[in-house]
Ligand SMILES: Nc1ncnc2c1ncn2[C@@H]1O[C@H](COP(=O)(O)OP(=O)(O)OP(=O)(O)O)[C@@H](O)[C@H]1O
């Protein structure tokens with residue numbers, strides 16, 4: 027990397043070069059290679075090579091969240107609550123938030139005081155990390171520094187995790203909320219030894235190749251973030267998962283608190299108004315209370331009622347791409363990044379509820395994609411069924427569009443969405459989308475099923491289907507993938523999008 031080229035775009039190009047190519051992912055999959063304890067040792071090695079020890083991370087007073095679904099939402103709630111205290115000049119004085127994946131731009135993953143760091147700051151810290159990793163000898167005299175060779179760099183998501191530590195420590199962040207990437211035990215965020223609180227959100231089946239096919243093994247991985255001496259919380263789980271969490275807590279010698287929906291949330295407007303979101307909010311309240319107790323000796327939780335700051339934090343949270351509604355003259359877009367069987371059913375019910383609340387007779391359009399996961403075709407049954415079941419008249423989607431995650435018709439991917447991890451031939455031939463289309467036609471023969479190459483063209487098509495102004499507005503649901511949803515929001519909002 028030439029040292030002259032150091033803009034944000036250069037950083038994103040350099041970052042994209044750290045994506046594991048599709049062929050390598052396939053080879054690993056075939057050889058059964060999964061992340062293991064060595065991945066965490068390497069991460070500590072990278073940390074040492076950029077000049078930090080695990081103890082330095084204690085300064086971040088980390089709230090650490092794992093789970094199959096609701097991690098990002100829980101972290102956003104915690105961030106939003108803590109930010110009310112930060113804004114009053116109380117602790118935390120500087121608040122960090124690390125989440126994944128990104129929706130519209132990579133820098134969204136690293137936030138300070140709830141705002142994505144600027145392009146300039148991102149580029150500056152990105153290349154500092156880059157140069158330190160290339161430097162020889164290592165700048166830190168630490169045993170772990172030998173775990174990785176000079177010049178080697180962690181893959182994409184791990185590099186961003188490493189970058190977040192550097193950004194937050196350099197900027198003097200005194201509380202940071204961290205979402206795990208995949209799993210917990212071997213995740214790149216799991217190099218912190220003394221978080222202030224850990225939380226495990228709803229567990230289910232996802233990332234089967236890495237985490238295994240059973241909810242028990244998935245729970246085992248997620249439980250890896252719980253640390254002795256650090257308060258640990260979770261919400262109601264399926265029995266098999268709950269047992270594994272308790273066993274792992276006992277092994278580590280810690281008490282895991284299982285939270286019922288917090289009665290203090292009654293009267294708090296949690297959106298969407300659904301049980302799963304109240305579980306996320308419940309977990310967030312417990313995590314925020316624990317963090318505040320540690321940060322501010324003057325803070326003490328009130329078991330009867332939530333403080334104003336908590337209520338405002340929960341009600342005013344911004345978490346883009348989840349249950350978002352955007353109204354245009356002829357079409358109402360419903361945008362949700364659900365991409366598992368359960369969350370898609372949830373998204374379907376939310377969509378039908380929104381349509382019912384508007385009492386619209388307009389036709390329904392689905393824009394769907396999920397790239398690279400063969401099992402995704404089975405998501406469609408639940409989605410199709412849930413929409414019809416939720417509708418009193420049993421109405422489904424009149425029009426169903428399957429597209430790829432390629433952003434633009436003319437220029438391809440937006441830089442922040444370049445993805446080497448899928449087979450390019452599959453995308454060009456729309457292999458997945460053809461399978462989806464065939465399945466949907468079988469599930470709902472009355473639906474008008476379409477295959478459209480890019481997100482931009484899919485949106486154009488939905489707009490074309492929308493009637494003239496004054497006609498009932500078309501109700502569109504965009505879902506199945508955060509990449510799809512992020513690309514779509516970027517197009518719908520144009521220059522206003524991040
Ligand atoms: N507790 C939950 N249980 C089930 N579904 C949920 C829950 N929380 C959120 N969802 C659904 O999952 C979608 C993604 O939520 P969120 O971003 O919080 O999850 P995540 O765990 O960060 O997911 P990812 O694996 O994409 O990082 C939401 O739009 C919502 O439909």
Ligand SMILES: [Mg+2]
Nearest residue numbers: 094207232233
């Ligand atoms: Mg996930």
Ligand SMILES: [Mg+2]
Nearest residue numbers: 097098126127
């Ligand atoms: Mg997430």
